[in-house]
Amino acid sequence: MCRLMVYLGDPIVVADLVTRPSHSVMKQSFAARERLTGGPGYIPLSINADGCGIGWYAREVERKDGDVTPGIYTSISPAWNDVNLERITPKIVSPLIFAHVRAAMVGTPVVQMKCHPFSIGRYMWMHNGEIGGFSALRLPLLNALRPEVAQKCPCFESDTAVAFAVFLNQLDDPMVQLAPTALAPLMAATIATIRHVAVQNGRGDETSMLNFVVSDGRTVVAARYTNATDEPASLHYATGSAFRRKKEASADFRLEYHDKRSRLGLVASEPLTDEVADWAQVPPNHMVVLMHSEGSFVDTLVLPIDCESPEVQDHVTRCFRALDQSIADNAPQALQQAPGGIPRALKRPSFATGEDVPVATAPETIFEETGQSVLSVAADGTRVFSGSPAGTIHVFDLQTGKLLHTLDDHSHAVFSLAVADGRLFSSSMRVVNEWDLTSPDGAARARPRLLSTRHHSDGDVLALAAAKGVVIGGPRDVSIHVEKACADGVTQNSEATVGEQKGELVRARALLTDALTGGHVSTVYAVVVRGRWLFSAAGDAAVKIWDLDAGKHKASLYGHAGAVMALADVQKQPSSGPDADAQKERSNGSDAATSPSDGQEERSDAPDGGFWLLSGGRDNSVRVWDTDTRECVRVLKGHADDVLALCGGFGGRFYSASADGTIRAWSTATWSCTQIFHHEDTVPLAIWPTERGVGSGAADGKVRSWLVDRK
Incomplete structure (x- = not known):
């Protein structure tokens, strides 16, 4: 089990999310509050010390030669003891940020190739949880992939990396950006594929915790899923107009609200602030979709992952169709704005x-x-x-x-x-x-x-x-x-x-x-x-x-x-x-x-x-x-x-x-x-x-x- 965080919104200094807040992801590496045990093979609940990583997309104005791939930094050091993480996060400004701290099972190698997030093409991926019975499912999952996708799998020994490959197997080209509403069905299909392979191979009863997060640089999908009757691993989301310090040089951050429309969305294993009222819990077996809409605002959807109701499916389809109409081609404008910009409602x-x-x-x-x-x-x-x-x-x-x-x-x-x-x-x-x-x-x-x-x-x-x-x-x-x-x-x-x-x-x-x-x-x-x-x-x-x-x-x-x-x-x-x-x-x-x-x-x-x-x-x-x-x-x-x-x-x-x-x-x-x-x-x-x-x-x-x- 691990802790993770993703941000989509107006460009922000990475340190203001990853290292500086009172309950940032870095703080969660040694003081996690909501982590599940993951079984007897895991280290204590409060500790996530087996590596860390961040991922980010550059603002449009800073991209060289049209490069749309994300930047990645990973380390096997505990986040609290990684001096390079402290050095680089105040220097990076981005509109879309991933952060992850890892807790591996006892006996699992702590190596850099297993540290999240992973990236292939324009897509970035991270995970909190585990695929139940993965040692028996790794080969069947890999065999189901197209050869060119299997070759790109970042780490055959990592259930997260193999799950990422299952997701990418649905794409024709990992460099192509899909419609914002297309990622959610692909996430649901990835989870369904993993569950189908588990059942086929006699591992359907083993508990899987599949809190996956994926982005293509414009849209974010974060899933909270388990096949068990118990609660899945924790996941929360928040929206607002800005995320800033309460006072200068303070570790206390807050979400600000200038009108009902949101300019940012946050999804995290645990709230980053002490204002728990800012955060809502993602329902079990649901996913959150964050996507830029017209005027650099952020739309948030909360969708069931596995739903057979024709009425619900019809509603989600109509919702996607309507939002696809409204998604502005000017989404890159949000990437060019300076951090701390004045919300459009005040302009x-x-x-x-x-x-x-x-x-x-x-x-x-x-x-x-x-x-x-x-x-x-x-x-x-x-x-x-x-x-x-x-x-x-x-x-x-x-x-x-x-x-x-x-x-x-x-x-x-x-x-x-x-x-x-x-x-x-x-x-x-x-x-x-x-x-x-x-x-x-x-x-x-x-x-x-x-x-x-x-x-x-x-x-x-x-x-x-x-x-x-x-x-x-x-x-x-x-x-x-x-x-x-x-x-x-x-x-x-x-x-x-x-x-x-x-x-x-x-x-x-x-x-x-x-x-x-x-x-x-x-x-x-x-x-x-x-x-x-x-x-x-x-x-x-x-x-x-x-x-x-x-x-x-x-x-x-x-x-x-x-x-x-x-x-x-x-x-x-x-x-x-x-x-x-x-x-x-x-x-x-x-x-x-x-x-x-x-x-x-x-x-x-x-x-x-x-x-x-x-x-x-x-x-x-x-x-x-x-x-x-x-x-x-x-x-x-x-x-x-x-x-x-x-x-x-x-x-x-x-x-x-x-x-x-x-x-x-x-x-x-x-x-x-x-x-x-x-x-x-x-x-x-x-x-x-x-x-x-x-x-x-x-x-x-x-x-x-x-x-x-x-x-």
Whole structure:
């Protein structure tokens, strides 16, 4: 058993991942916390002393003669005692980094040719675990390879190297880069081949731990697999905007969040930081896919390795097809950026329009500045609430824009806010807080009172929706949780058991999802609840419909090319219905379609048809869905960048906010854009409707309200 780490994102100094953090891979060479024994033949759990290695890809600007092969450094020295590792890691800057420390079985040779990572052509590979019964399977596995692949196997005595050869045997040329979504099926096929050979040779019952990691220089696939009933070897993942020191010269690093989109992905045997809330555990027998998408952001997928469900296979296929459409050919741009660059969300957006649409550049009100980027906003009629990356919630007077209160009960970024029934709900790292907005003395400006703190199992809660009696959160671990709100007058500040005890409404995590039960395979970015129906949107390019009463997935809506970042619902207007099938918009035929779950034939199970569902994505479009027929009836275009937020409005309007620096007002009667609100030099990250127009929270830290032209 070993420890490993892989990074994909903006270029970073290798030492900031491998040697400097308080629980870096180098530190894990002598102080591992989660390593399995691997049996009696292994050295103590905390020690991984039988060699170390790093691998990296050069930035495009630094490549000589088009060389796309990775750089590799390996050593048989323990990582903690390898002076050359300490010397070179501060000098290397890369957007894609592997690191590995080895723990060999007693009696296994400690030689450099067995040290990870391995590389052939443009591909790099490493492994934590073992192939059960490898001594008996080595020859059958090698005999199954093409001769030219077998000759390239880095080490016939290493199960990791032979597994790498099995992977490469599926490729025509190891110098050719495949589509980003092609590596995951190849990883699954590699594991299936190893298991098939084991069964054929009478070794199927021997335990294999196959935590493989592979990359072609653009995409990363990391698997967590075992054929045993016990837990596989540990594997965690994290995403964010930047990975930096908390303080200068400190060994404490942290993940920073500037908006919901990620600029980096990390996968590691153990978390590299002490902030365990930053990390989510890879489910057993799943794999994580990290890949660059448009604008140098990083998409993350969590996929089952071995799944026979046609519904899940169909969803993954549609997801891959949509993401392949959205993968930018400008991925090398990410490789050319300097380390520590400013995230695009904070850069000056480009905006131009030749449309005959009024453009407003001056907001009606700019609220009192707080100096912190605004990730989320909500309002209750008299007050506006904004969430920041620092974990604070600012409370403003809606009419004057004055700051009333600062709530600092969250310790991490506040990703989402929702108001319902006199309550404010706020989400952060593994936490959803519930606040009482009512005041015993009726004071309109009273400080909100914290009622409860709900803890989630894994990851940041990026999406939040609230309705009467329930709060719904979508953590980064691709699940959706439905919980009961606190009863009036009840304060519940501990993680309670599921159910109802002593009249207190407590935690009720009955829902919902992983890929095997119809769920998303990527981060949930948005949720909307309407009656018994829940709608969710995620990085897998899908919108899903759930029946809250039954706790089941009912349908999936496809059509976006890329992650779906925002959802909203708007009431149907008498004149807003599309004419007929001629006006229905579908992209690429069957992709803009509905995928039903089992038992969906009864249309009485559908949500009522009295509203439109809106979805906005990283394909710059807004889609309008008929929730009765579950068909896309309109595709609204005009934004020049990602659609980050949506909200319904007054007077038959709704609003969309984009990374192009604009908010667009749309008419539900004509489905046309009626006005544009331009944020100069910044990006609106969150919006809410006002009686006079729309409000926005932006990356420059300002909360604004905009007056809509009612002509």
